[in-house]
Amino acid sequence: MVIKPSTLIKAAPWLLTVAIFLIWEIICTGLAIPDYLMPAPSAIWVSGVEYAGPIMMHAMQTLWTTLAGFAIAVVVGMMLGLAVGASPLVYKACYPLLVGFNSIPKVAFVPVLVVWFGIGTIPAILTAFLISFFPVVVNVATGLATLEPELEDVLRSLGARRWQILIKVGIPRSLPFFFASLKVAITLAFVGSVISETVASNLGIGYLMMSASSSMNMPLVFAGLIVIGVMGVVMYELFALAERRLTGWAHRNPNAPG
Amino acid sequence: MSFVKFENVSLAYAPGGANAIEDVSLDIREGEFVAVVGPSGCGKSTLMKLVSGLKPPSNGYVFVDGREVGGPLKIVGMAFQAANLLPWRSTLDNVMLPLEIVEPFRSNLKKEKAQYTADAEALLARVGLAGYGDKFPWELSGGMQQRASICRALIHQPRLLMLDEPFGALDAFTREELWCMLRDLWQEKPFTVILVTHDLREAVFLADTVYVMSKRPGRILVRKEIELPRPRPLDVTYTDTFAAYVHELRDHIGRIRES
Numbered sequence: 001m002v003i004k005p006s007t008l009i010k011a012a013p014w015l016l017t018v019a020i021f022l023i024w025e026i027i028c029t030g031l032a033i034p035d036y037l038m039p040a041p042s043a044i045w046v047s048g049v050e051y052a053g054p055i056m057m058h059a060m061q062t063l064w065t066t067l068a069g070f071a072i073a074v075v076v077g078m079m080l081g082l083a084v085g086a087s088p089l090v091y092k093a094c095y096p097l098l099v100g101f102n103s104i105p106k107v108a109f110v111p112v113l114v115v116w117f118g119i120g121t122i123p124a125i126l127t128a129f130l131i132s133f134f135p136v137v138v139n140v141a142t143g144l145a146t147l148e149p150e151l152e153d154v155l156r157s158l159g160a161r162r163w164q165i166l167i168k169v170g171i172p173r174s175l176p177f178f179f180a181s182l183k184v185a186i187t188l189a190f191v192g193s194v195i196s197e198t199v200a201s202n203l204g205i206g207y208l209m210m211s212a213s214s215s216m217n218m219p220l221v222f223a224g225l226i227v228i229g230v231m232g233v234v235m236y237e238l239f240a241l242a243e244r245r246l247t248g249w250a251h252r253n254p255n256a257p258g
Numbered sequence: 259m260s261f262v263k264f265e266n267v268s269l270a271y272a273p274g275g276a277n278a279i280e281d282v283s284l285d286i287r288e289g290e291f292v293a294v295v296g297p298s299g300c301g302k303s304t305l306m307k308l309v310s311g312l313k314p315p316s317n318g319y320v321f322v323d324g325r326e327v328g329g330p331l332k333i334v335g336m337a338f339q340a341a342n343l344l345p346w347r348s349t350l351d352n353v354m355l356p357l358e359i360v361e362p363f364r365s366n367l368k369k370e371k372a373q374y375t376a377d378a379e380a381l382l383a384r385v386g387l388a389g390y391g392d393k394f395p396w397e398l399s400g401g402m403q404q405r406a407s408i409c410r411a412l413i414h415q416p417r418l419l420m421l422d423e424p425f426g427a428l429d430a431f432t433r434e435e436l437w438c439m440l441r442d443l444w445q446e447k448p449f450t451v452i453l454v455t456h457d458l459r460e461a462v463f464l465a466d467t468v469y470v471m472s473k474r475p476g477r478i479l480v481r482k483e484i485e486l487p488r489p490r491p492l493d494v495t496y497t498d499t500f501a502a503y504v505h506e507l508r509d510h511i512g513r514i515r516e517s
Contacts, residue, residue: 150338157310158414159332160359168358172346249346249394 039219044226047219054208059227062193062205065121066231069128070189074182077133081140085174086166091141102134107195114200124196124204131192132185139181143174176250179243186235190228260321261288261450262309262418267318268475269304277316278304280475286467288417289448293461293468295507297515301476302454306420309452310334322418331418332360335411339423341403343395349406350391353378356414363414381409385439401432405439412443421453425460437463438492445489458511462486462503463495470510473517480510 021041027033028040035043048055083090084098106127113123147170155165197206205224212220244251264284270277279301286292294302307313308320311327311334320327335356343352357363357374367374379391385405395403404424411419421440425433441464444451455461461468462484470480484503486494494500 148340148342150340151342151344153307153310153312154336154338154342154410155359156312157330157334157336157420158356158359159330164359168355169344172344175346247346249396 036216036218039222043219044222048223051220055223055227058203058205058208059231061203062197063231065124065204066128066189066193069125069193070132070186072129073133073136073185073189077136078140081137084137085141085144086170098134098137106131106192107199110196110199119200120203123200124193127196128189128192132189135181135184139177140174143177144170147173176247179239179247182239183236186239187232190232194228260285261323262286263321265319267308267315267320269308269313270316277475280477282478284478286450288450291444291451291464291466293453293455293465294471295455295458295461295468296471296476297473297511299474300471301474302471303422306422306454310336310420333417334420335416336420337407337411337424339426341407343403343406345394345396348392348394349398350378352395353382353406353409353413355410360414378413381413384443385409401428401436404428404436416449418450421451423455426456434492440464441490458504458507459495462500463490468507470507472514482507
């Protein structure tokens with residue numbers, strides 16, 4: 001039987017994932033590695049089914065804190081990005097601070113948030129926000145700052161005001177950059193919320209993994225890891241889909257004339 | 259009565275820095291087709307920025323339509339070497355972009371939408387792009403994009419059209435086609451044109467008057483009236499008179515490059 005290349009490309013991620021789990025299973029059972037060191041996928045699956053209720057509850061908590069932090073990051077990031085990209089003054093003033101802040105490991109910042117807001121949901125949302133707004137700012141600002149000068153001249157010679165140039169050209173032009181940043185930001189937001197849950201929370205997948213590992217329940221720890229990974233992939237694909245729908249012009253066929 | 263007038267104009271981009279153009283005086287009457295040629299970096303594009311009011315002169319005065327230029331003029335249309343069409347807009351919407359900015363079109367856009375759309379489609383048809391209005395710019399060839407870009411420069415019926423090497427990136431045949439397109443547009447309803455170009459044949463074929471500029475700082479060295487009868491068919495480019503004009507201009511440029 002001949003498989004079409006396009007079918008193969010579509011099936012490839014699934015095939016690779018299945019292959020990795022198979023090899024993992026074979027190594028674990030073949031070398032008789034005990035579950036408390038490295039659980040086999042089958043053991044993770046059993047544990048996942050057994051603890052389905054708690055996993056679901058904690059996953060929902062992580063999902064909503066992540067999405068809340070991400071939503072704030074998108075709004076703040078877009079506004080800051082527009083300001084930074086549209087005005088050289090704001091750019092000069094903000095950029096070193098932004099880069100400096102982004103260099104701080106966010107896990108070091110969680111204790112501060114705990115002092116201010118207590119443990120639980122709010123530090124998780126804020127960590128997700130803090131870790132994921134930077135790529136949004138940088139991308140939106142880049143989209144605006146790389147506007148072709150001739151294009152700006154055309155509009156200015158017509159008497160267009162700055163805000164008109166921003167609305168007619170700047171914002172539509174930076175949309176592909178914006179969507180690209182959303183895909184990066186959503187995965188970072190998961191990192192942020194889980195870090196915070198691990199350090200200071202009694203809810204969420206991060207907390208579940210911490211408590212499971214302290215009782216040496218490694219299959220449950222791995223089940224948690226896989227749940228986070230799956231949520232990240234699903235969110236990423238959602239935004240990739242929105243990107244293709246809304247900014248198709250930026251992903252045009254390279255074989256088109258012109 | 260001159261339409262565009264430069265009186266001893268100089269411009270330095272940095273205050274106190276070197277002049278990009280120096281002591282330029284020009285007189286362009288309404289409806290005149292002017293070409294500016296010169297070696298690269300001679301400040302031809304600076305000239306455009308001054309006329310359109312994007313830059314104020316460091317010295318001297320620029321008048322357009324009898325008034326001193328004090329900011330962007332809305333009676334100007336511009337096109338550049340790169341077509342610069344917006345990829346998220348259809349060709350028709352690109353052409354209509356100036357109508358969303360320039361008054362009185364901007365205020366009337368809602369109620370006159372049908373009329374304006376018809377005007378834009380008629381303009382596209384005149385440059386040979388009939389039926390391409392709903393295509394996206396990246397679906398058009400380079401020559402077609404440049405035609406659309408010139409439509410965008412003309413849609414608000416500017417009295418002054420400024421072209422900065424608009425055909426520079428096109429192949430020779432497409433370029434000659436677009437010369438004829440521009441010639442016909444202008445012949446039909448003359449507007450004032452300032453065409454900046456490196457191509458001497460292009461300048462002689464299209465213009466009434468050719469100005470030759472020197473190396474930086476740019477000065478006007480020669481003003482040459484082209485007295486070929488109009489309308490000019492493309493074949494005129496193969497006549498001896500035409501060749502003599504081109505040759506003469508070439509001599510001037512050659513002397514500038516050697517100096």
